[in-house]
Amino acid sequence: MAHNILISGAGIAGSVLAYWLAERGFNPTVVEKRPHLRQTGGHAVDLAGVSIEVIERMGILPAVSDAHVRHDRMVFHQRRGRPIEMPRLTATLADRHVEIQRDALVELLHGAAGPHAEYIFGDTITAITDGPDAVTVEFESSAPRAFDLVLGADGLHSMVRRLVFGPEDAYRHDLGAYLSVYSYPNTVGLGSEVVGYFDVDRAAFTYPVDDGRLARALLLFRGGPMGDLRDPARQMRTVRDAFAGIESHLPFPIDELHQSEDFYFDSISQIQMNTWSKGRVSLVGDAAYSPGPAVGGGTAMAVLGAYVLANELALARDDHTAAFASTEAVMGPAVAQSRKVGPSSLRQLVPGNRLTAWLTPRSLRLLVRLPRPVALALFSLQGSDTSRLDDFSSERLPLG
């Protein structure tokens, strides 16, 4: 049985994978490029349907539920007139749904997997040589090592994908929008509410975190290709420029982004690959099938995908080729479905014209007043639609 498995990335997929591989008798090693897990940033992510079952079986559902975000009201600022207030939509609609800050989830998953896996922080894979009996891996800092398998759980801009499948451009499909998230001192006095503002081609939200000591800003905006945006200073300028002219309507001071220690910026892009396995290497989570940050339920997909991969490897014993193929077969329908979610969520979240910007908070208010079955039928929960994931919870998903 392939025993020593290297996982690149200690995000969501990486730690779920490490936990379940160890549980199934493998020796996982996780290499993470960040020096530590703290202050990894990100905003609230959603777990729904069967992904919650995976978390429950890891024994951390009570802690995850405890850490879930507690925002019970939404307030939308308007260009003119009084703000529009309503109860929180997810609180109204969701059956089995947990919304949790990404960094809190990453820490809890690491807490569950950490005792059973070797974690190497502050390092990255630089070369992968696939051989008949093993994969030889070179690192930026550590000495080269051989593993039975290498699994890339290193996100949208996966290094493993680049090294084994070629440049990102061949697989990345930009949805024409960008996402930025950062924390700032809660000087605006947020209590338990999410405050938002919709404008043409841009939307901004803020909510309290860290027991109200800090607040987090989430900014979404449409834009065409922008070339290489890896430089954080350029990213910040891009975000600042996208919201120029409407600063006074935003529910938070946008210039705080320059002081933030956890500024996050990325394009809202999908990864579309016909296959995400080659030889002794496979990809999981965003690296293989990102449905688009903030819009597509990528966290639930990463949890599911990692669980399925670990399970198929255990079932196939020595035949990793069969395990990779059956993982792709099991995940295929959910991946195809998730690709459709992103563009429609984006249309809901970022209005395309002034009329939609005016209508969006009003239709949300109408929605929370409707009887629950009617509201559910009309609204998909921002890319984390529980019913879609529940469809996936068939006998084929070996939860047991």
Ligand SMILES: Cc1cc2nc3c(=O)[nH]c(=O)nc-3n(C[C@H](O)[C@H](O)[C@H](O)COP(=O)(O)OP(=O)(O)OC[C@H]3O[C@@H](n4cnc5c(N)ncnc54)[C@H](O)[C@@H]3O)c2cc1C
């Ligand atoms: C800092 C950060 C903030 C995020 N914020 C949001 C957000 O606000 N909203 C949202 O919807 N999604 C956000 N995402 C993406 C979201 O976490 C994923 O879409 C989803 O959870 C899928 O998880 P994943 O484990 O596949 O990928 P990710 O959660 O992206 O995890 C990938 C992990 O791999 C690590 N990594 C990357 N490159 C390498 C490398 N070369 N070597 C080793 N390790 C590497 C990363 O540091 C990260 O820990 C964020 C991701 C990151 C990394």
